[in-house]
Amino acid sequence: MRLRNIPGARDVIAESKYVVHEFFEAKGKWKEIFGNDNPVRIEIGMGKGKFLYKMAELNPDINYVGIEKFSSVLLRAIQKQEEAPLNNLLFIRMEAEEIADVFASEEIDRIYLNFSDPWPKDRHAKRRLPSRQFLSRYDTFLKKDGVIEFKTDNRDLFDFAVEEVKEAGWKMEAVTYDLHNDEAMNEGNIMTEYEERFSSMGNPICKYIISR
Ligand code: SAM
Numbered sequence: 001m002r003l004r005n006i007p008g009a010r011d012v013i014a015e016s017k018y019v020v021h022e023f024f025e026a027k028g029k030w031k032e033i034f035g036n037d038n039p040v041r042i043e044i045g046m047g048k049g050k051f052l053y054k055m056a057e058l059n060p061d062i063n064y065v066g067i068e069k070f071s072s073v074l075l076r077a078i079q080k081q082e083e084a085p086l087n088n089l090l091f092i093r094m095e096a097e098e099i100a101d102v103f104a105s106e107e108i109d110r111i112y113l114n115f116s117d118p119w120p121k122d123r124h125a126k127r128r129l130p131s132r133q134f135l136s137r138y139d140t141f142l143k144k145d146g147v148i149e150f151k152t153d154n155r156d157l158f159d160f161a162v163e164e165v166k167e168a169g170w171k172m173e174a175v176t177y178d179l180h181n182d183e184a185m186n187e188g189n190i191m192t193e194y195e196e197r198f199s200s201m202g203n204p205i206c207k208y209i210i211s212r
Pocket of ligand 1: 097
């Protein structure tokens with residue numbers, strides 16, 4: 001369900017203090033923006049932000065930035081923030097292809113990719129968020145010891161992502177093809193909106209954690 005056109009969504013976003021509007025100017029200034037030295041973690045393709053809101057609530061000493069290209073779903077994340085604000089959670093409305101222009105070297109501690117769009121056609125492979133093209137963008141701003149965590153129920157996308165890890169010269173730290181039945185990897189797992197939906201249909205959830 002994607003609510004593409006909610007009247008007024010763009011106006012609400014344009015006026016929201018929870019959205020970083022001048023995101024290209026934010027590069028290298030995220031500590032200043034949050035007003036502290038805490039680590040900054042991002043979710044790319046956040047949707048309505050359920051996962052990131054929960055993470056921010058559970059971890060007040062970590063800052064989170066949710067990135068989402070569609071106003072309609074970002075609006076839901078903003079509404080949640082307005083109801084019960086957390087001072088360690090901000091949003092950006094943008095297309096992730098430009099992400100290397102938003103964060104400076106070593107500025108980001110961890111990247112979450114949850115249920116990324118599969119782009120099933122081969123010619124669209126470079127648009128997939130765990131593709132080698134995106135990994136090289138992440139490489140420009142992820143801390144040297146930082147990690148990427150990726151979850152999906154889409155086995156084809158996951159198999160592709162695992163291959164890309166090798167191709168891009170990254171290291172597999174941990175992997176499971178059935179997260180909810182993997183005691184070690186599932187510990188402390190926060191379900192995303194799509195994860196709840198697809199696991200309730202019986203789909204196993206795949207997850208990897210990678211580093212360089
Ligand atoms: N992460 C959420 C979850 O697990 O419930 C939402 C998953 S939804 C399938 C994927 C989301 O990623 C959509 O809201 C989509 O608009 C966003 N998205 C996909 N590609 C993106 C991109 N290149 N830049 C920004 N957002 C993107």
